Amino acid sequence: MTEPIRLLIAASGTGGHLFPALALAQQLPDYEITWLGVPDRLETTLVPRQYPLQTIPVEGFQGRPSLKTVKISWNLLRSVFTVRKLIKSKQINAVATTGGYIAAPAIVAAKLCGIPVIFHESNFIPGKVTTWLGRWCDKVAIGFRGTAKYLPNCATVWISTPVREQFHQPQPLDLSIPAGKHLIVVAGGSQGAVTVNQKVRSCVPAWVNAGAFIVHLTGKNDPEAATFSHDHYLSLEFFDNMAALLQRADLAISRAGAGTLTELAVTQTPAILIPYPFAAENHQMYNAQVFVDAGAALMFAQKSLTAAQLEQAGLELLQSPEKLTTMAKAAGTLADLDSAEQLAAIVRASVEKSR
Numbered sequence: 626m627t628e629p630i631r632l633l634i635a636a637s638g639t640g641g642h643l644f645p646a647l648a649l650a651q652q653l654p655d656y657e658i659t660w661l662g663v664p665d666r667l668e669t670t671l672v673p674r675q676y677p678l679q680t681i682p683v684e685g686f687q688g689r690p691s692l693k694t695v696k697i698s699w700n701l702l703r704s705v706f707t708v709r710k711l712i713k714s715k716q717i718n719a720v721a722t723t724g725g726y727i728a729a730p731a732i733v734a735a736k737l738c739g740i741p742v743i744f745h746e747s748n749f750i751p752g753k754v755t756t757w758l759g760r761w762c763d764k765v766a767i768g769f770r771g772t773a774k775y776l777p778n779c780a781t782v783w784i785s786t787p788v789r790e791q792f793h794q795p796q797p798l799d800l801s802i803p804a805g806k807h808l809i810v811v812a813g814g815s816q817g818a819v820t821v822n823q824k825v826r827s828c829v830p831a832w833v834n835a836g837a838f839i840v841h842l843t844g845k846n847d848p849e850a851a852t853f854s855h856d857h858y859l860s861l862e863f864f865d866n867m868a869a870l871l872q873r874a875d876l877a878i879s880r881a882g883a884g885t886l887t888e889l890a891v892t893q894t895p896a897i898l899i900p901y902p903f904a905a906e907n908h909q910m911y912n913a914q915v916f917v918d919a920g921a922a923l924m925f926a927q928k929s930l931t932a933a934q935l936e937q938a939g940l941e942l943l944q945s946p947e948k949l950t951t952m953a954k955a956a957g958t959l960a961d962l963d964s965a966e967q968l969a970a971i972v973r974a975s976v977e978k979s980r
């Protein structure tokens with residue numbers, strides 16, 4: 626019997642990092658996958674049981690150098706050796722990562738062990754780890770076509786960003802939204818966006834008066850979410866079947882995380898984007914700009930956006946079906962539905978080459 630190929634997937638923290646990695650894993654059913662994550666992050670609930678989860682205590686550098694920086698550096702260094710031991714003991718053949726700080730020890734350990742590493746960078750402006758360590762990876766697959774110019778020494782290839790399998794088929798939406806009514810979906814990324822939520826709640830009466838239904842994904846950290854209710858308005862902390870929701874939506878009000886943006890492109894959903902202003906290197910603004918340049922979205926900066934402006938922008942779009950159709954078509958040009966298959970093919974090719 627031939628030995629199975631063993632892949633270590635290093636993906637941690639947010640839906641934006643985990644869902645593309647899960648989509649990759651789904652494309653490799655014949656591989657034996659081990660997941661590398663962090664003890665207290667989303668992977669502990671999102672990564673299904675069939676992938677054993679190994680955790681290491683890494684975290685990112687924040688703010689000015691301090692005593693904490695020393696502790697973080699020490700943990701990172703120790704993690705390299707922990708991951709190296711894991712690779713050896715589990716006889717891992719390759720590492721795939723979707724970036725973030727978990728990627729650093731995974732890449733270094735893989736190089737020390739002489740096995741291939743495949744990186745997927747979903748943001749337009751690559752993260753620090755991609756910029757520093759991408760050149761050590763066998764391939765850096767990118768989510769936005771324009772990202773290659775920021776990674777001149779890396780073997781980049783554009784594949785868009787993998788989305789969950791449900792996005793490949795029309796999905797029934799298990800919420801009572803009447804046919805023929807406009808649906809606005811509000812999404813603040815995998816954690817929700819309290820500031821966006823507050824503005825949206827003030828717009829709800831006007832949008833509902835204009836005939837729309839609203840599904841508002843608030844995240845778990847919004848203390849006011851439970852206190853607001855309105856006809857034709859449904860508020861949920863988190864919704865699993867994002868594919869069904871976005872396939873049905875006529876308009877999204879959203880942060881500009883790479884994961885959600887790709888899903889908006891795949892489902893051809895026009896959007897009003899409000900980038901998270903504190904994202905590293907302001908990367909959500911750059912992600913959003915690609916959608917604005919393509920004519921797929923409007924963008925507003927959170928700092929200057931008033932609830933009245935947001936209300937008006939929503940109303941204008943609801944009342945311009947041709948504009949919504951043009952934006953939807955433009956969104957469709959920005960993603961590739963085969964992204965997960967392409968990433969899996971890259972992993973398979975790198976493993977083959979290394980044997």
Ligand SMILES: CC(=O)N[C@H]1[C@@H](OP(=O)(O)OP(=O)(O)OC[C@H]2O[C@@H](n3ccc(=O)[nH]c3=O)[C@H](O)[C@@H]2O)O[C@H](CO)[C@@H](O)[C@@H]1O
Pocket residue numbers: 639640641642644747748812813814815816842862863864865866867881882883884885886888901904905908909
């Ligand atoms: C605050 C922050 O820095 N966020 C970053 C984080 O993404 P973050 O996870 O915040 O946001 P993304 O938009 O990338 O991904 C969110 C994911 O969660 C899913 N979802 C969300 C709500 C819900 O109710 N149900 C559900 O399934 C979405 O469908 C999507 O797949 O990593 C992304 C990829 O590196 C970056 O682009 C984002 O900037």
